[in-house]
Amino acid sequence: MRIISAMDPHLMIALILVGVFAGVIGAMFGMGGGIIFIPVLTIVFGLSAGEAVAVSLVGIIASSVGAASSYVKCGKCNIRLGLLLAISTALGALLGATLAGILMDWVLLSIFACVLLYSSVNMLRSKERIIRPADDDQDPLVFAYTDDKGTRQRYKVENIGSGLAWSGGIGVLSSLTGVGGGSLQVPLMNSHMHIPIKVASATSNYMIGITAMAGVLVFFINGYVLLDYAASVAIGAFAGSMLGIFISGRVRSASLRKYLAFILIAVAASALLKAGGIL
Amino acid sequence: MTLRIFLAAGVVTLLIGLLMPESGDSDRILWFGVLLLILAPLTGVFVTAVALMSERDRFWTRIASVLICVILLVVAVSVYI
Secondary structure: OOOOOOOOHHHHHHHHHHHHHHHHHHHHHOOOOHHHHHHHHHHHOOOOHHHHHHHHHHHHHHHHHHHHHHHHHHOOOOHHHHHHHHHHHHHHHHHHHHHHOOOOHHHHHHHHHHHHHHHHHHHHHOOOOOOOOOOOOOOOOEEEEEOOOOOEEEEEOOOHHHHHHHHHHHHHHHHHHOOOOHHHHHHHHHHHOOOOHHHHHHHHHHHHHHHHHHHHHHHHHOOOOOHHHHHHHHHHHHHHHHHHHHHHOOOOHHHHHHHHHHHHHHHHHHHHHHHOOOO | OHHHHHHHHHHHHHHHHHHOOOOHHHHHHHHHHHHHHHHHHHHHHHHHHHHHHHOOOHHHHHHHHHHHHHHHHHHHHHHHO
């Protein structure tokens, strides 16, 4: 184990605040918060892309598990479906974490910027697929949830094979770039697999924790996690996720989503400049 | 509930580790705190698998078992790498 030096209190507070911000954003928008962690840790705090990915994945576990425990309690999370899709995202995460140790920093940052740009475009479009009610009780892929009006709605999960394959790809990107993958997983579940958007967001939050765990294990077991950095961002992310759940019930997230998308485009541009050695 | 217990235990342990004076012990406490955080989702999967088994939901118990096997494979590969 690497013996760490005592952390500067100002640095610790700054990292906790970054964690709080990422946790709020993650809980409000069904993401893990990696889109905040990676650029801040690499550009502001000067970590290498590999170090930032490992620290980010620990922060993502803290924020997503915090949010998921609330979503499971209120019944919006489809745990069964989450378990099924997590099989392929976990396998993908293992592959991604292995590749992250091989690829150069500029390649990782460039992939991260592309994921960020794609997520931003998804946020700006934010088209929700309206799901038709299902009626087959015997099908294990028919589920039910209670909507905002208190009505019990049934839905059937479609395209399960291709959904699993895409989820595997998202798992690779997740641990390769240190993002949770929620910004990719939620549109996939809603548009392609016909899962209601609220269920998709809650289930994605549950899955992000499992995917991040699978990704961070490689880094953790091999001693690549900067423990003091990871501890600070995890504490902040946990507090932020609790704050995010509190805020999300009180503000309209649709307009915030648009602003966040523009911020992400700027962050993607910064990551590309950093990858090119300009920043 | 299990998720919250592991998460809270992990965060409290990390806080203790960060606030302790610099030593080998504080490093070990931080390491243990991160381990608790990492174990939180895994424990959640185990608890869900047991709950599905008690509901005699064979199809989804099998899915949960496959996921547990995949996670164990990830651990094994991580150690090997």
